[in-house]
Amino acid sequence: MAAIVETDQLSSRTGGARVGLCDICDIRGVSICQEFGPREMAQAESTMARRAVARKHAIMSEGEPNDSLFVVVDGSFLLSKYLEDGRRQVTGFIFKGDLMGVRPTDKSAYTAEALEDSLVCTFSHHYLNEVATSAPGVKDRLIARGQTEYHRAQDHIVLLGKKTADERVRSFFMLLAKSVGTDPGDGRIEAPLSMSRQDIADYLGLRLETLSRALATLKKIGFIEAISRNHVVMNI
């Protein structure tokens, strides 16, 4: 179920002024829109929708059709699917600047649920295909720029192939650092943790207790300097 707040309600985020949303977008440099010229940019702004997705709400649901490409402007998402035995499998995390729904589908292979209050830009594939007729290859180029759910699926295969719990946990934090880490200037990397410990354990194929033990080890060797429920400081 998607909880979609129309763009107007976001005016508080933009200070109430009617500036073009794209002008103030802080991921524009790394995102899809980099591929647009000024004319396409104007067109994009008129045909895309910016949506707020409340925490715990899904923007795509497994088995449901989807005809939109989503660019995560702010926040993060958990990708999951249900297995034949009814259990949920966490298949990946989507961070700020990432893309979801890169191929239109009648039956989405996964559910994308917001881990925190998030903001996405929504482009219809129909419109992107139109743009592609006047600018061939633009769709492929823009998809190639970002991390998509397909990249995240690849990340998961690599992670699950790691042979120790410590290695798997360390690789996860490296991924987090690369995706959402910031360097406050002293060489350390800080990153928000929007997912629960249980989500991380499920994603890594580990028991919660094993994850806790691995975190303790990584703290002991100094890889993790500090970790709280929703924040981590690393020395990489």
Place this chain on the structure above:
Amino acid sequence: MKKQWLKYLDRQAPRYTSYPSALRFDGSVDAALYSEKLRAVDLYEPLSIYVHIPFCRQLCWYCGCNMRVENNYDRVRAYVDALLDEICIVGGVVGGKGRIANVHFGGGTPNILVADDLACILDAIERELGLTDDARLAIELDPRLMRKGDARMLAELGFDRMSLGVQDFDIGVQWAINRMQRFEMVAECVSDMREAGVDDISFDLLYGLPKQTPQSFSDAIDKAISLAPDRFAVFGYAHLPRMIPRQRMICDDELPGVEMRAELAALADERLAAAGYLQIGFDHYARPGNALAAAMGEGRLHRNFQGFTDDVAETTIGFGASAISFVHGVYAQNDKDIGDYQRKIAARTLPVARGIMRTARDERCAAAITRLLCDFETDLGAMFELTPEAEQRRIDQALAALERDDVIRRRGAVLRINDGARSLCRVVAASIDPWAHTAQKATRETAKAV
């Protein structure tokens, strides 16, 4: 039991914990074919894990399992090392794919292992194949080896399903099978498990044991019910002294005859039903709230090497001597001999000794037989599409005889076992199994159907 059914009681029928039955396994499956199948496991494919611990403290004379009496823990420890290596070899082939739904420790006696070794095995499984908190961990236990605190230790390791080998509470019967265990000891064991929060406790009972009488077995069942386990498995003892030397310790003339066997089985049915247990398949019983009962209610009951199960994972990876794996249509069984098994592991090879690859026809027979045993009703349509006409005629004739005897009802391709005749369902299964006769002729390994 109707008079015309008595003749079926002496029929031999496979237990159908696999299809094709293990009797048809041969050298056609080797390590290369098995690893090819393991490599093809999907990223999120549900997996069932079986770990075989082939050691016991003491010999029970009825036992037909692959086990050996071992009182030197160094040798047990060497076997655990081989298990850890095997898990590592398989993990290397599977490459992190698959998602474990169930882990089952069977034996032998898994609780011959010390806590550290059980923990090591679980850690290896987690490291090599992934193990999350939502997986169910089951273990078979010998109550005679359970010390105070063991149930808690096992629960802390994550085991949430425990099954106790009870067999019978009658002292005379216990003496005749060389398995002495007092009722009070089992009661204490159950109370420790409950205290540790275990909410899925299963008892194994055996009928057809030497010196058993309807009176003694009835008392034993009542005692078992008084301990209120969540489920029961009631198996018929298979007396095959020519195949299993240890069973020669049991005197043939102390064994109940076929009719009394049927009476004992019916007694279990009756008593457990009266105590509120639901019959699951032909030899399991569960309280209405139990996961197994829920699976039956929802038509998702399955059959695997452990018997009837709510485990939906089709793919099973077995570890240890004689363990059987089933991956994408291929059954692969490890070496039975512990020494051979350990030598192959030491050489870093998968210890596959034999197996069978299912054909398309086998698949359909397997589906028809599984539904028959789980639901007492099955549709032969899909199976008949791939069955030669001559074979179909033979099956039709066999089913016509069963229908005349009131064992089944048949409407077109759908057949249903009549309510009172459920205990004969393996006989019905064998009659639609094109391989049952050949298997019977070839060996005496199959057990009495009731």
